[in-house]
Amino acid sequence: MSTEQLLQYRQRMRTELDRVLDFWLKYSHDTQHGGFFNCIGKDGKIYDDLKYVWLQGRQVWMYCRLYRTMERFHKPEILQAAKSGGAFLRRFARVSTGGSPWKCAFCLTRDGQAVKVQRTIFSECFYVMAMDELARVTGDNDMQVEAAQMMDQLVHWVRVDSSGLGRPQLPGDTQVCNMAVPMMLLCLVQQLIEGRSGEEVDKYKEVGSWCVKEILQHIQRGGTAILESISVEGKELPGCQGRLQNPGHALEAGWFLLQYSVENGDQELQRTAVDKFMEVPFLTGWDTEHGGLFYFLDVDGYCPTQLEWSMKLWWPHCEALIAYLMAYSQYKEPALLERFSQVYDYTFRHFSDTENGEWFGYLTQEGKVTLDFKGGPFKGFFHVPRCLYMCEKILDSILEK
Amino acid sequence: MSTEQLLQYRQRMRTELDRVLDFWLKYSHDTQHGGFFNCIGKDGKIYDDLKYVWLQGRQVWMYCRLYRTMERFHKPEILQAAKSGGAFLRRFARVSTGGSPWKCAFCLTRDGQAVKVQRTIFSECFYVMAMDELARVTGDNDMQVEAAQMMDQLVHWVRVDSSGLGRPQLPGDTQVCNMAVPMMLLCLVQQLIEGRSGEEVDKYKEVGSWCVKEILQHIQRGGTAILESISVEGKELPGCQGRLQNPGHALEAGWFLLQYSVENGDQELQRTAVDKFMEVPFLTGWDTEHGGLFYFLDVDGYCPTQLEWSMKLWWPHCEALIAYLMAYSQYKEPALLERFSQVYDYTFRHFSDTENGEWFGYLTQEGKVTLDFKGGPFKGFFHVPRCLYMCEKILDSILEK
Numbered sequence: 138m139s140t141e142q143l144l145q146y147r148q149r150m151r152t153e154l155d156r157v158l159d160f161w162l163k164y165s166h167d168t169q170h171g172g173f174f175n176c177i178g179k180d181g182k183i184y185d186d187l188k189y190v191w192l193q194g195r196q197v198w199m200y201c202r203l204y205r206t207m208e209r210f211h212k213p214e215i216l217q218a219a220k221s222g223g224a225f226l227r228r229f230a231r232v233s234t235g236g237s238p239w240k241c242a243f244c245l246t247r248d249g250q251a252v253k254v255q256r257t258i259f260s261e262c263f264y265v266m267a268m269d270e271l272a273r274v275t276g277d278n279d280m281q282v283e284a285a286q287m288m289d290q291l292v293h294w295v296r297v298d299s300s301g302l303g304r305p306q307l308p309g310d311t312q313v314c315n316m317a318v319p320m321m322l323l324c325l326v327q328q329l330i331e332g333r334s335g336e337e338v339d340k341y342k343e344v345g346s347w348c349v350k351e352i353l354q355h356i357q358r359g360g361t362a363i364l365e366s367i368s369v370e371g372k373e374l375p376g377c378q379g380r381l382q383n384p385g386h387a388l389e390a391g392w393f394l395l396q397y398s399v400e401n402g403d404q405e406l407q408r409t410a411v412d413k414f415m416e417v418p419f420l421t422g423w424d425t426e427h428g429g430l431f432y433f434l435d436v437d438g439y440c441p442t443q444l445e446w447s448m449k450l451w452w453p454h455c456e457a458l459i460a461y462l463m464a465y466s467q468y469k470e471p472a473l474l475e476r477f478s479q480v481y482d483y484t485f486r487h488f489s490d491t492e493n494g495e496w497f498g499y500l501t502q503e504g505k506v507t508l509d510f511k512g513g514p515f516k517g518f519f520h521v522p523r524c525l526y527m528c529e530k531i532l533d534s535i536l537e538k
Numbered sequence: 539m540s541t542e543q544l545l546q547y548r549q550r551m552r553t554e555l556d557r558v559l560d561f562w563l564k565y566s567h568d569t570q571h572g573g574f575f576n577c578i579g580k581d582g583k584i585y586d587d588l589k590y591v592w593l594q595g596r597q598v599w600m601y602c603r604l605y606r607t608m609e610r611f612h613k614p615e616i617l618q619a620a621k622s623g624g625a626f627l628r629r630f631a632r633v634s635t636g637g638s639p640w641k642c643a644f645c646l647t648r649d650g651q652a653v654k655v656q657r658t659i660f661s662e663c664f665y666v667m668a669m670d671e672l673a674r675v676t677g678d679n680d681m682q683v684e685a686a687q688m689m690d691q692l693v694h695w696v697r698v699d700s701s702g703l704g705r706p707q708l709p710g711d712t713q714v715c716n717m718a719v720p721m722m723l724l725c726l727v728q729q730l731i732e733g734r735s736g737e738e739v740d741k742y743k744e745v746g747s748w749c750v751k752e753i754l755q756h757i758q759r760g761g762t763a764i765l766e767s768i769s770v771e772g773k774e775l776p777g778c779q780g781r782l783q784n785p786g787h788a789l790e791a792g793w794f795l796l797q798y799s800v801e802n803g804d805q806e807l808q809r810t811a812v813d814k815f816m817e818v819p820f821l822t823g824w825d826t827e828h829g830g831l832f833y834f835l836d837v838d839g840y841c842p843t844q845l846e847w848s849m850k851l852w853w854p855h856c857e858a859l860i861a862y863l864m865a866y867s868q869y870k871e872p873a874l875l876e877r878f879s880q881v882y883d884y885t886f887r888h889f890s891d892t893e894n895g896e897w898f899g900y901l902t903q904e905g906k907v908t909l910d911f912k913g914g915p916f917k918g919f920f921h922v923p924r925c926l927y928m929c930e931k932i933l934d935s936i937l938e939k
Contacts, residue, residue: 176778176843184840185777234706242708250710305704307633307643309651376586377577439585442577442914444846444900499845501902513843 140536146481147532153489154525158203158210160495160511161196161518166218170248172225173218177512180493184510186247190230192517193245194263197222199522201270207526216274223271223280225249230264237301239290244514256304258291262321265291269328285337288325292344295322313366313374319351320390323397349397349406352390356413362436363387363417377442382434384422385453391415392460399467411464411473419457419476427503428483430454448507449500451516454484455524462531496521541937547882548933554890555926559604559611561896561912562597562919567619571649573626574619578913581894585911587648591631593918594646595664598623600923602671608927617675624672624681626650631665638702640691645915657705659692663722666692670729686738689726693745696723714767714775720752721791724798750798750807753791757814763837764788764818778843783835785823786854792816793861800868812865812874820858820877828904829884831855849908850901852917855885856925863932897922 164181165173167188175192176185200219203210229249230241241260242251265284272281294302295318304310326345330338354371357364365381366374373379391414398406422430429449433441440446461477464470487504488496490511498516499508510516565582566574568589576593577586601620604611630650631642642661643652666685673682695703696719705711727746731739755772758765766782767775774780792815799807823831830850834842841847862878865871888905889897891912899917900909911917 178840184836185843187777232708234708244710246710251708252710254706254708303706305655307652307655309645309647309653376588435585439579440910442586442909442911444849444909447908448845502908507848507903508843508845509841510843 143532143536147529147536149485150525150529150532153485154522154529156494157496157518157522157525158215160493161522162214162218165196165512165518166221167247170225171221171228172249173222173518175512175514175517177510179490179497179509179511181511187252187514188225188245188247188249189514189517190226190241190243190245190260191263191515192512192519193222193226193230194260194267195517195519197226197267198263198270199518199526201267201274203522203526205270205274206530219271220275223267226264226267227280227283230260234303236303237290239287240301240303254303256302258294258302258318259321261287261291262325265325266328284329288329288341291322291325296347312369313378314351314354314369314371315366316352316355316363316386316390317365319348320386320393323348323352323393327393327397345397349394352394353409355387355390356409358436360413361417362421363390363414364436377435377439380436380439381441382418382421382436383432383453384418384430384434385432385450385456387414387418387422388430388453388460389456391418392456392463395460395463395467407467411468415460415464415473415476422453424449424502429487429500429502429504430457430480431502445499447502449487449502449504451484451488451496451498452520454480454488455520458484458524459527459531462528466531466535544933544937548930548937550886551926551930551933554886555923555930556610557895558897558919558923558926559616561894562923563615563619566597566913566919567622568648571626572622572629573650574623574919576913576915576918578911580891580898580910580912582912588653588915589626589646589648589650590915590918591627591642591644591646591661592664592916593913593920594623594627594631595661595668596918596920598627598668599664599671600919600927602668602675604923604927606671606675607931620672621676624668627665627668628681628684631661637704638691640688641702641704655704657703659695659703659719660722662688662692663726666726667729685730689730689742692723692726697748713770714779715752715755715770715772716767717753717756717764717787717791718766720749721787721794724749724753724794728794728798728801746798750795753795754810756788756791757810759837761814762818763822764791764815765837778836778840781837781840782842783819783822783837784833784854785819785831785835786833786851786857788815788819788823789831789854789861790857792819793857793864796861796864796868808868812869816861816865816874816877823854825850825903830888830901830903830905831858831881832903846900848903850888850903850905852885852889852897852899853921855881855889856921859885859925860928860932863929867932867936 164177167174172188172193173196174183175189178184197219200215204215229245232242232251241264243255243260244253245251265287268280268284323345326341330341354367355363357373365383366378368374391410394410424431430453432448432450433443433446435441457480461473465473487500490497495511497506501507565578568575573589573594574597575584576590579585598620601616605616630646633643633652633655642665644656644661645654646652666688669681669685724746727742731742756764756768758774766784767779769775792811795811825832831854833849833851834844834847836842858881862874866874888901891898896912898907902908
């Protein structure tokens, strides 16, 4: 592939990132109560004012990351928006429902009252990401301390005792290892150690290598499948849960592992990241009939029980773009750029809204937009801008060499 | 429409009911641990052995109802299967997780260990249905007493104090009235009073009229919409939750109300059941482009946030068939039979599997089967056979006159 093509990709990533950012700057800010509206229609109209903690945290993180690491986004309005989101989170996200003082809500009213609490760790994870990144741009040490304290709590819930999450103990509910947990923690480790050193960092690095070991256990069936959920012993679980594959999630794990292994100079892990977490989900997850990545698949070919299994969602495609471009920048194998190119064509043709900006999130198997909002309970200012941002950065590095 | 046509409908209902019953008798019985397999592939293969309490209870109820009220199903094998399911439920469904001794699990392992508990009332409702109907065919008074005790607990949770369900109190989580709750209770009231009299029955009748009043509050926007969730004051709620419509659910409420009002000689309520709970969901919920009933709709035309909103599910079509046929048998208005006929054509063309028996449950908006199993976590031996059974009965009564 020619340099010309790579330049065109970069140009598109840049333009698209600018447009996506504009959309959220224009429509998502709640100037009355602080924080961000999450439910935004195709043309920018707010159709619900609930605030989802995952998405609040992610938007703070993304604004700060853009502000801190890309010159054209080093603007006061972006910093201001990030601070507003951070203040909203610090004031309202944590709920004290009898359990730990670190437990965060999943969903808040517009003015910050808790509506729903999940018995998982993810609201808290995005709280850490937001606080740490915000501390980096503001220099506010309190926020960094808060991120570190929350991280300690998370590691405790995951590795020592999960009872503080509030899940009832049931005899048939055997402990399951979901790939999301070590993935998320690894992502936080990478966030917290970036550019730092010392004792804290050593502590996080130990967590990081534990996460990698955990993620690798999800390679199952002699290396031919990445399974979302496995037993504590690292074995395949019975039933639908055990057979579930989520190609987009595997691809995301792939670039997390690749980034980690490059930074740590672990060549064997690099190759595993590409061969197992990028190649396998493509071979099993790409829809050869209509294009695009399936959302869920059963490794034995049964029909998944998730109603949305055959739909094409935006975020797996975002993760795939990052994964294949990162892999190509590492190995320069034309086949990897081919994968990127194939995903790129599908993604920009189907998800990007050339009329109103931002991307659609949900397509039928055949590629028709079936939910046309730009923001919803699980779609915020995160996967799309992170993908465009990372692809632009990677293309910069490839083109500079 | 000619008698010939009605006879053809009845013949199809009969044949189909026989085939559906055969499918479940053949594939769903767990002869080792008792109870029923719920996850059954298109050709009868068990793809997961988890047992869902809603579906266990519903299957017991349906077997008993067929055994008790249709001569051709008065067979020992059906009674035996119902008893096995009932014994499994009595032994394993109730969990004592610190709260009430009446709380039931949502999902059990094959050998009956609790996997998941919902903080709602529905597992318990289907337990009542199963026990009461099983008591009627076996004459086992203990079961009837158990059904009555569970019903008391349900009414207490719904009308007095829901804290025993285990939902945390959150400041932003204002109380919401979901139509499912009074609908389900009304269904239980009808079950428990059938053919009985006395003090207990008077108690249930009071509950029944409370349920009807509650359901009627879901008629909103000057009678042009049936909204799933409303405030405790009977007003529309803000946001997506407040605007949500579920046409199949409204239609089900329609025939519950029609049945109730016919039994109670309430002509005004009869008319409301038809004009509001059957006509409105058809006008708003029928897909004029591809046919079939949408699963969810937003009353203001926003895109619902449920990923499956535009899919065509089997059960709303089952409810619609019962509703329009029952309404026609009451009023003999040709327009009502036309509605039935339109739903019938779509339903039998798209859902019924002429190859392996039983019905598919999940279609795309365009009508393609997208999940091909016959049984899953929410699809059991219930909506299809109840629909066929009730339609056959209603056609009998129309044709006899």
